[in-house]
Amino acid sequence: MGEHAAPRTVPRLVRWAARRYGTAEAVAEGRGRLTYAALGERVDQAAAGCVAAGVRPGDRVAVWAPNTTDWIVCALGAVSAGAVLVPVNTRFKGAEAAEVLRRTRATALFVTGTFLGASYVASLRRAAGEGPGRGPLPGLPHLREVVVLSGDAPEGFRTWKEFLTAGARVPSSAVRAAADAVRPEDPSDITFTSGTTGHPKGVVITHGQTLRVYAQWSELAGLERGDRYLIVNPFFHTFGYKGGVIACLLRGATMVPQPVxxxxxxxxxxxxxxxxxxxxxxxxxxxxxxxxxxxxxxxxxxxxxxxxxxxxxxxxxxxxxxxxxxxxxxxxxxxxxxxxxxxxxxxxxxxxxxxxxxxxxxxxxxxxxxxxxxxxxxxxxxxxxxxxxxHVMSGYFEDPDAxxxxxxxxxxxxxxxxxxxxxxxxxxxxxxVKDMFVVGGFNAYPAEIERMLARHPDITDVAVVGVPDPRLGEVAKAYAVRRRGAPLTADDLIAWARREMANYKVPRQVEFVAELPRNASGKVLKARLRTLG
The missing domain is CATH 3.40.50.12780 (ANL, N-terminal domain)
Structure with missing residues (x-):
């Protein structure tokens, strides 16, 4: 591949960015700084560790950690070794994370130590510490390797340093061969849907799809070499990883990861x-x-x-x-x-x-x-x-019916x-489609009502759901966040709404809340709102 040829796989993108952007700053996290050349070397080391751990092309490798430099390095390293990346939601509890690992039959896992006051290692051991397997987590018999990115590693697990040390024995030619064997049509990642309305499903996306989409996104957005990009969207979410890490690699921007x-x-x-x-x-x-x-x-x-x-x-x-x-x-x-x-x-x-x-x-x-x-x-x-x-998925992982x-x-x-x-x-x-409700024969679309209510000067955030009504079947109920210090009452907002929208759209009930419940991707959890009554 020439110096200016567009890369079509993630491993080639990492090498291409290291050559093209060299001494430019790739990642800035607190006092830690990495140039593009240094990031390329770190990714090669992580890929070597994966090869040493027996990761084979097509194996699923999971990362359960917040937005950090280590996440970037180990994820790109796994993919460069030919693995399929499985990002795991940092909001998950141990049982939920174990279910993703079980369903994908992940062979290796990179996990943070303690995050937001919780020990991810301990919660995973509680969820999968017993079972028929003989690996580090017997309840996950396919999982052969667990690498703890920060802190000490319990027996059967490895520290990040130990993992990299084992990889140092792998010849660079073997790492390069693994990276070069990856094809654009190969799966690059399995990202699980947020599951706000049902059972999360693993979406399979290829290398070629990822790079083509985010080359276009970067061009249309105007992302430029030298930009400094604060990545708040979580890396386990498609946009955090691809609209963040992949886009920056394509354009030579500096990644500034923010964990929370x-x-x-x-x-x-x-x-x-x-x-x-x-x-x-x-x-x-x-x-x-x-x-x-x-x-x-x-x-x-x-x-x-x-x-x-x-x-x-x-x-x-x-x-x-x-x-x-x-x-x-x-x-x-x-x-x-x-x-x-x-x-x-x-x-x-x-x-x-x-x-x-x-x-x-x-x-x-x-x-x-x-x-x-x-x-x-x-x-x-x-x-x-x-x-x-x-860019439409090749399918849900091992779920042909869905x-x-x-x-x-x-x-x-x-x-x-x-x-x-x-x-x-x-x-x-x-x-x-599932959020729409019918008011006396009229289709009501919550987001349309939300858009109108958001125009009120004293409302900073709002969500609308349908609730039962004996006469009309269903009516709108609004959960709203008031601007700090605003004296707005429920009756005030309903009266304002009657002047601004058709009667069937007007909320019959308004409940003020401190904040709306959202998942890590920013989506309002309407199922949780409905349980509030």
């Missing part, structure tokens, strides 16, 4: 690291804008924000541009089953298009909106969003999202 989001830490990181790029959900940007200490931090280097959700208030776009001076604010839409990105706004789109829609399909991607009977509906009509293109339900015979992915295409091809996601 707090507005205080984000503000400090932006100022100290001169951060220029900050993707994340709208709530992340809202919390930064509203933080009382914002004025004490220099945020002038921020130039690119990418966000996405059913609701992106126009006011948020305006504030990012006017109050923070962010030159480019873009919205996008994607899902794990389509490699994380389907549509994006383009630089130069007017603010109302950026706030109102998720932009147009990526090149090589088709999007259509269909009625329940499968017929395509005209522009401006809501229906289920279907996606077809090079794959057949999700992907039609002619390659259309049923997203389960309700949306509307405008006359220019911009997509507006209005809801999840």
């Amino acid at each position: 989001f707090t507005a205080e830490t984000a503000l400090a990181n932006i100022a100290a690291e001169r951060v220029s790029v900050l993707p994340g959900p709208p709530t992340l940007h809202q919390s930064i804008l509203d933080h009382p200490a914002r004025g004490a931090h220099d945020l002038s280097t921020l130039r690119l924000v990418v966000t996405g959700a059913a609701v992106v208030p126009l006011e948020l776009v305006r504030r990012l541009r006017c109050e923070l001076g962010v030159a480019t604010v873009l919205t996008a839409y994607g899902l794990t089953e389509a490699s994380g990105t389907v549509t994006m706004c383009r630089r130069g789109d007017p603010p109302d298009v950026i706030a109102r829609t998720s932009g147009r399909p990526l090149p090589g991607t088709e999007v259509k909106v269909t009625a329940p009977d499968g017929r395509e509906v005209p522009a401006g009509t809501p229906g289920e969003v279907l996606v077809r293109g090079y 794959t057949a339900r999700a992907v039609t015979r002619d390659g259309w992915l049923r997203t389960g999202d309700i949306g509307v295409l405008d006359e220019h091809g911009n997509l507006r996601i209005t809801d999840r």
